[in-house]
Amino acid sequence: MALEMRPDCQRCGLDLPAEEPGAFICSFECTYCVTCAEALDDMCPNCGGELVDRPTRAKKHHDSAPPSKVRRFEG
Template sequence: MLEIRRSCEHCDKDIPFDATAVFICTFECIYYKECVTTILHNTRSNCEGNFTKRQFVRNDY
């Protein structure tokens, strides 16, 4: 099962559960969109994994 991490792996800023500008890499690390696009340039340097937008699942029931 996917572990919901609470902070960006790059800048260590807290990430709220309902944040939408968040990406996840192949190895389930999470990052703010700003870190992915401006600093990491869409590539994980240590594992060369890919990023995808993290899915947000609403729990309204």
């Protein structure tokens, strides 16, 4: 099963394209940008789990394994 690759930071709404570095996730795939992950001391506020670098997904795989388009920012 592929990662969901959420498109935005849940805390500030910053766009986080699947093919670019700079996203951090917990084991439940809560997703944050670098700035927010640092502000959260690399701990997910939802589950308390560690935030780690999310791997990138090459654009050539977006047709067969598309990144999510569902935005999670509720600002």
